[in-house]
Amino acid sequence: MKLKSFLELSTYGLKTILFKNTKPILATIILTDACNLTCKHCAVNNINKIIHPYKEIKEEMIRLYKEGIRILFFCGGETLLWEDEGKNAKDLIIEAKEIGFELVNIVTNGTIDLDIKEADVIFLSIDGNKENHNYIRGNTFDTIMQNVDKANNSNICVYTAINNKNYKDIKELCELVKNTKNLSSISFNFHTPYEGTESLTLTKEQKIEAVTTIKSLIKEGYPIFNLYSSLDYYLENNWSRPCKQCIVIENKKQFVCGRCVEIEGLCEECGYLFAVEFSLLFRGNPRIIYDMLKTYLKFV
Ligand code: SF4
Numbered sequence: 001m002k003l004k005s006f007l008e009l010s011t012y013g014l015k016t017i018l019f020k021n022t023k024p025i026l027a028t029i030i031l032t033d034a035c036n037l038t039c040k041h042c043a044v045n046n047i048n049k050i051i052h053p054y055k056e057i058k059e060e061m062i063r064l065y066k067e068g069i070r071i072l073f074f075c076g077g078e079t080l081l082w083e084d085e086g087k088n089a090k091d092l093i094i095e096a097k098e099i100g101f102e103l104v105n106i107v108t109n110g111t112i113d114l115d116i117k118e119a120d121v122i123f124l125s126i127d128g129n130k131e132n133h134n135y136i137r138g139n140t141f142d143t144i145m146q147n148v149d150k151a152n153n154s155n156i157c158v159y160t161a162i163n164n165k166n167y168k169d170i171k172e173l174c175e176l177v178k179n180t181k182n183l184s185s186i187s188f189n190f191h192t193p194y195e196g197t198e199s200l201t202l203t204k205e206q207k208i209e210a211v212t213t214i215k216s217l218i219k220e221g222y223p224i225f226n227l228y229s230s231l232d233y234y235l236e237n238n239w240s241r242p243c244k245q246c247i248v249i250e251n252k253k254q255f256v257c258g259r260c261v262e263i264e265g266l267c268e269e270c271g272y273l274f275a276v277e278f279s280l281l282f283r284g285n286p287r288i289i290y291d292m293l294k295t296y297l298k299f300v
């Protein structure tokens with residue numbers, strides 16, 4: 001993150017806290033729900049297989065910027081399958097920067113391409129060591145690591161959803177990130193039990209073990225992009241949701257926090273640590289503010 005962006009976003013955060021502002025700052029645009037994988041924990045792939053039109057996405061970007069959004073994510077399905085009117089996801093990132101967004105990130109399963117220097121951060125899904133990742137995401141681990149190796153940039157943050165299959169792989173993944181050229185950091189979420197994926201849900205004991213491991217690895221200095229104290233709030237399930245400062249746009253429909261907001265009872269079992277962190281941050285939680293400054297400044 002550039003220092004200028006960090007300062008601008010910090011100012012926004014300060015205003016939000018002081019004036020109890022609930023205006024969104026972060027938006028995710030879903031480019032398509034089409035995907036080349038069928039991961040075991042996924043509830044959103046290939047439902048309609050829609051590639052959303054470029055014109056609509058561009059209009060959304062302009063509207064979101066005017067409404068004060070400064071952090072933009074592009075997401076899928078598999079985001080890099082998106083193409084329309086001769087444009088691809090890289091073109092959208094460039095156009096988003098031209099519009100003025102401070103941070104433009106992309107989420108991908110890494111099977112297509114990871115040489116996306118236009119993005120501030122590429123969030124790359126890896127869900128465990130090779131065996132567990134392949135169990136959850138199909139036989140893709142080697143392809144992904146080859147694509148990591150071929151990338152000409154190191155703006156890749158591994159994005160891991162912890163579940164009861166892979167929760168013992170946390171240290172191995174942190175080692176992988178530390179020792180792999182082009183992998184800069186790792187960010188964890190916990191499995192959110194969408195209908196049909198309940199079998200991957202962690203027990204309370206497994207959650208405690210995973211949180212304890214992540215916290216000790218943060219202390220040891222591994223490049224973990226989660227806020228230390230948010231893990232305690234996650235475990236206690238003691239945070240206010242949905243997070244009003246985050247929105248998701250899919251097919252012209254806008255959701256507060258995530259698309260999952262409309263699924264009855266799911267927010268109570270939310271494992272998305274970004275929602276925990278942003279929700280607490282913008283309520284002025286002092287531990288979270290301190291951890292955010294400490295963590296984010298490492299990556300500026
Ligand atoms: S890559 Fe993402 S969208 Fe595709 S099936 Fe896996 S989790 Fe779902």
Ligand code: SF4
Nearest residue numbers: 257258260261267270
């Ligand atoms: S709180 Fe969690 S489950 Fe609910 S909408 Fe937000 S991200 Fe989804």
